[in-house]
Amino acid sequence: AQSVTQLDSQVPVFEEAPVELRCNYSSSVSVYLFWYVQYPNQGLQLLLKYLSGSTLVESINGFEAEFNKSQTSFHLRKPSVHISDTAEYFCAVSELGRGSTLGRLYFGRGTQLTVWP
Amino acid sequence: KAGVTQTPRYLIKTRGQQVTLSCSPISGHRSVSWYQQTPGQGLQFLFEYFSETQRNKGNFPGRFSGRQFSNSRSEMNVSTLELGDSALYLCASSRYSSSYNEQFFGPGTRLTVL
Numbered sequence: 432a433q434s435v436t437q438l439d440s441q442v443p444v445f446e447e448a449p450v451e452l453r454c455n456y457s458s459s460v461s462v463y464l465f466w467y468v469q470y471p472n473q474g475l476q477l478l479l480k481y482l483s484g485s486t487l488v489e490s491i492n493g494f495e496a497e498f499n500k501s502q503t504s505f506h507l508r509k510p511s512v513h514i515s516d517t518a519e520y521f522c523a524v525s526e527l528g529r530g531s532t533l534g535r536l537y538f539g540r541g542t543q544l545t546v547w548p
Numbered sequence: 549k550a551g552v553t554q555t556p557r558y559l560i561k562t563r564g565q566q567v568t569l570s571c572s573p574i575s576g577h578r579s580v581s582w583y584q585q586t587p588g589q590g591l592q593f594l595f596e597y598f599s600e601t602q603r604n605k606g607n608f609p610g611r612f613s614g615r616q617f618s619n620s621r622s623e624m625n626v627s628t629l630e631l632g633d634s635a636l637y638l639c640a641s642s643r644y645s646s647s648y649n650e651q652f653f654g655p656g657t658r659l660t661v662l
Contacts, residue, residue: 467653472655473655473656474552474638474640474653474654474655474656475638475640475653476653477650477651477652480650521591535581535593535596535604535606536581536583536591536593536640536651537593538583538590538591538592539590540590541590541591
């Protein structure tokens with residue numbers, strides 16, 4: 432079975448500082464990787480995803496994540512955060528080619544990013 | 549293009565009652581997944597429907613059930629509610645049932661069981 436670990440439940444940072452939200456996973460099969468963001472009283476929005484190809488993926492709002500297969504990690508980074516980035520961030524994986532788990536995402540417990548002025 | 553809609557947004561029930569939650573996927577999407585979100589357990593997969601068939605089911609008791617209609621709209625039902633069923637129930641839709649298709653989430657239904 433899949434497991435996804437987000438190492439930090441809370442990450443407080445000051446505005447314009449860099450941030451890294453860590454995510455590790457374990458799986459016996461290959462995976463696709465996702466980062467979702469959840470603002471208060473809202474559902475989850477996809478931030479970025481890794482399916483194949485370049486291990487560095489970027490989002491339109493300045494976040495990036497790098498897939499590291501040997502370390503089974505998919506850490507999320509942003510060089511300079513804004514107050515509007517305050518939200519909860521979830522790392523998720525899905526398994527390739529397993530009919531029994533199609534359409535299923537395995538989520539980490541989430542990291543609350545709080546950006547202070 | 550309208551997003552995923554869930555009704556109702558908030559619900560208060562008492563123990564022992566049953567509840568039905570509704571999810572309308574994005575037009576053209578045929579896969580609907582349901583997740584339960586709680587502070588204690590995080591986000592947990594309930595089940596996934598594709599073309600009116602349940603494709604996958606998470607590790608929840610039989611009190612949790614669902615169905616999908618021919619227009620891809622989905623409902624989930626929880627019978628004999630328990631206090632621990634209080635949660636945010638999220639519905640997600642995707643075009644197909646696959647590992648790589650992006651899942652688009654609705655705003656959720658906040659269920660409180662008293």
